[in-house]
Amino acid sequence: MAAPELDPLETLALSVLERLNEDLPPAERATVGPGSVILGEGGMLDSLGVANFIVGMEEGIELRFGRDVPLSDQDLVELFDEPSVTVARFAAYLRERMNG
């Protein structure tokens, strides 16, 4: 199966974040874009938000690309080992992993 392009994964990540945003009180909603920081310093997600996001991504990848890409069974902070991770960086990581 051909690996998906970067854009669909980024789009998926943004749609998951937007859905999570809708489930937050208005004052706690963040602006979502490719440059939004999702993990690490200045990240828009609290620990529950990170879990919601990761699970949303796993389910979304399975639904849209028919691929089982486990994310929730590892420590993402250790995995990235970067001070902060943006939506674009996360999508790039996923593409690399799915191509690998």
Place this chain on the structure above:
Amino acid sequence: MAEELPELVLISDLNLDNLSNILRSREDLPWRVRTAPLDAVVQALSGSGHGSSTALVWTRPERVSLHFQRAFRYERVNKSDVLLEVDRFIDMLLDAAGRWQRILVPLWQVPADAHGGLQELRDGTGYHALLLSMNARLCERLSERSNIHLLNSGRWVERAGAGAWSDRMWFLTKTPYSNEVFRAAAEDLLAFHTLATGGSVKLIVLDLDDTLWGGVVGDDGWENLRLGGHDAIGESFVDFQRTLKGLKERGIMLAIASKNDREVALEAMDKHPEMVLERSDFVAMRIDWNDKPGNIADMVRELNIGAQSVLFIDDNPVERSRVREFLPEVIVPEWPANKLLYTRTLRALPVFGLEAISDEDRRRTTLYQEAEDRERTRSSFAGVEEWLASLGTKVVVSPLSTSDLARVHQLFGKTNQFNLTTRRWTEQELRDRMEDPLRPIWSFRVSDRFGDSGLTGMVGLDLTDPDRAVLGDLVMSCRVLGRKVEEAMLHVACDHARSLGRTRLTAELIPTAKNGPCRTFMEASGFERTGTNTFVWDLGTEYPVPATLELVSGEMSDRS
């Protein structure tokens, strides 16, 4: 100053932070939401000071019953051990019930796709059978308390579909459900609040053609309508009518707003052999060629109910749109084009309270028909006083008693318009007040020559301060508004306070968006207005009993 919202406390042994977020994402949320510490159910429910708060107690069956947990892991257990643990949990809820305004308890669930083998529904050994018994126990034992409500969480899981359960979220955050489940739960909680605070639909206004029966009676003739018979659509209309009839028996009034020739439509109602609903099932009928919003507004006015208590059902999207535009408070659901889906659509609407049914509920259509008769006589009298005197109104006042408790609790919970303070007493608080001479409550039954309106009013006094008397509660169904019953109620309150040597009776109105009728009455009541919302009667003068009615003490009256 903005009125402070009551509190909804989420008490659970599972992580409900996502539910909390989803609830707080709603701008129309009627609560302040607080989440109790995880897995501290007993501690969170204990203590006092929750009188105006609602607790959502959402637990997992395997946490409440360790024997059930073992059964879920395929061990053999005794059913009696499981139910013993369930009973302990129920005892704790019953003990807490008196300290909370309401306690909401979702039924227990386990993933339906968890396979329990050949024994899963065998009584005593299968865990699905055990779960059914556990939930049945909740229903049996908690039904006795009116302020504990079980919630059908199965509906939330079903709505969420295959993704309802999330093992990923469970192991990551102790959240067993997906947000789809929590969204459905939030919708139900909001609907519950609306229903529990008097927002239940009281009147269903129905179209006729292609709504109550299939076809257009004016074109097809009543003999050719699709209603009953060996016909899927005909059967679905009969099913729809039966469901409406059931709602009517539970106190929901039915009315018709149809563009038709009246005689043609009524002939169909009278003559079609498969017609379930009869003329007498409808509290009002507007069958003419007038605009429907105007007709509905007329009925709402005549029945003296709020437009927000009205549900309008019409197959025609243009009519639905017009009613939405001109009567925005009326509930107008989208209605399916497929007639086979009518009953299911009606049943899915979360707008019917269907609480413990009282005599008043059962007789509601009759009561309003009597009211219509009463109003019709009004024009034949020169003045209101003369008309009121002609009604022969009898008001029976009684101290709050056990037999009236359910109705009184219901009236306190549902009455918004003629309600001085909109305090929602719990059943336990009302029981306590029955024994408390410093906080007495009286109930009022009203009847006249047109019929018996039943228990329609309450007055409560607060005499805890020895220097004054406070009218703490003045609640009346709008059904009897304008017949001077409200003045008789004030007389009773003043008379009692006078008999105890108090010199002034103070009424402090707590204004809400809905209790304008009570304010209007208080302003004209004769009480002196001493503040924006404060009204005082000098007990040196007797508050008069209206001459147009007879006030009788229930202790001496035969209420049968």
